[in-house]
Amino acid sequence: MRKNESTALIEVNAPDRHFVTSLQKGMDVLTCFGRQHSRLTLSEVARLTGMSPASARRSLLTLHQLGYLDSDGKRFWMLPRALLVAHAYLSSRPMPSLAQPLLDALSERTRESASLGQLLDNDAIIVARSTARRSLSTGLGIGSRLPAYCSALGRALLAGLPPAEALARVRGMKRVALTPQTVHSVPRVMELLERCRAEGFATNDGELEIGVRSMAVPVRDQQGQVVAAMSIAVRVERMNMSELREAFLPMLHRARDTLAARLFPV
Template sequence: MRKNEPKQLTDVNAADRYFVTSLEKGLDVLTCFGRQHNRLTLSEVARLTGMSPASARRSLLTLHQLGYLDSDSKRFWVQPRALLVAHAYLSSRPMPSLAQPLLDALSERTRESASLGQLLDDDAIIVARSTARRSLSTGLGIGSRLPAYCSALGRVLLAGMSAQDALARVRGMRRVALTPQTIHSVAQVVELVDRCREDGFSTNDGELEIGVRSMAVPVRDGTGQVVAAISIAVRVERMGMGEFRDAFLPMLNRARETLEARLFPA
């Protein structure tokens, strides 16, 4: 190695030496806020992040001083500056911007809401979305997270893994019944993931929200690897599951094919 040449991070130990734990904690604090946790106390942040109150306090006060959070001295909430973090992703990655007009067109044709999601930890996170006038009560938007084990988006993304890796991921998830229709046992979830791998799409019938059905298909890169999923949702009173599949699966697949061609041109 030449003098003053930066050492490459070639192993785990080298990477660990450059890991900034305080930055990790700050990001954990910033991302623990959400629709259900929009104003949080110090003790609530500590509980949600698994930090000690002292660590949580340092992160909260730093983010407050930097303008990412505001506070009334008891509770904290997110400031518009936090949007800069999301904007950095949305503006620098091609997938959301290329997907958005396709989702808009799909939503316009079907008069339903369409989403693009990617796997993040044990969830499918929405990175692009178009909402129809028939909006669903879940209030999903960009950045919303859906449990991978019981969402159509999540099961498609799990099906992109090998059967062994998907089984291990499902076993390690916290799986609860969000509605009386939620499928959450390891065996049943894995069976649905395997079926999705064979069929090329996945469905969900009232497992996230009673009265809402959804369907998703995978988006693959040039090597065939699943990198995202496109979904569409409909209320049960509009159409049955069979009609839903027959009417909207071809549209989903056309949107997927177009996005794949734009993202990964031959």
């Protein structure tokens, strides 16, 4: 390793000297808003972020002054300026833009919703999505997070990790039964990850939402590392799991392979 490479590696691995805690707190405040938390009080923000009320207040007032949040004096909510952060990612990274037309074509052919996700902490975060005419009630969109242990996207992503790392991640997750069908025990989740490694795809059958089935396949780079996962979701009344696999898995594979070829040309 050359000297400048060694120095850079040391700097990356030494966050204590460069880490800006106030910036972290500001980002934590921005990302605590969501569909279920669209308007929040100071105390609610403090609880969701784990900050002290004083720290939460400083972050909220700073973001308000910068135009990322608005307030009525009691509650705070997001303003369009926050979209600049998401736009910077979507416009600067090739994966979402390359995946979008493939997801649109897949959704048009199947008349179902298709998504691309990546692993973020304990969740799969959707970075590209195409919604079909048959809308699902989950209301997912770009930036939505799905618990990795019980979503098809998340399982496809976790299965791409070394088994020991996947086990450590699953053990460290907050795992709850979101529906009566949710698989959430560590042994059962690990069984499903092993099945995904063997079969090349992951499934979810009413575990996130009653009445919705989904299937996901991993997207790999030239070294075989899983960098994303692509999924398709259907209503249970349309087809069972066997029919879902037979009808849509080949199309999902083709879309995934096309994306991988465009992302990592030989």
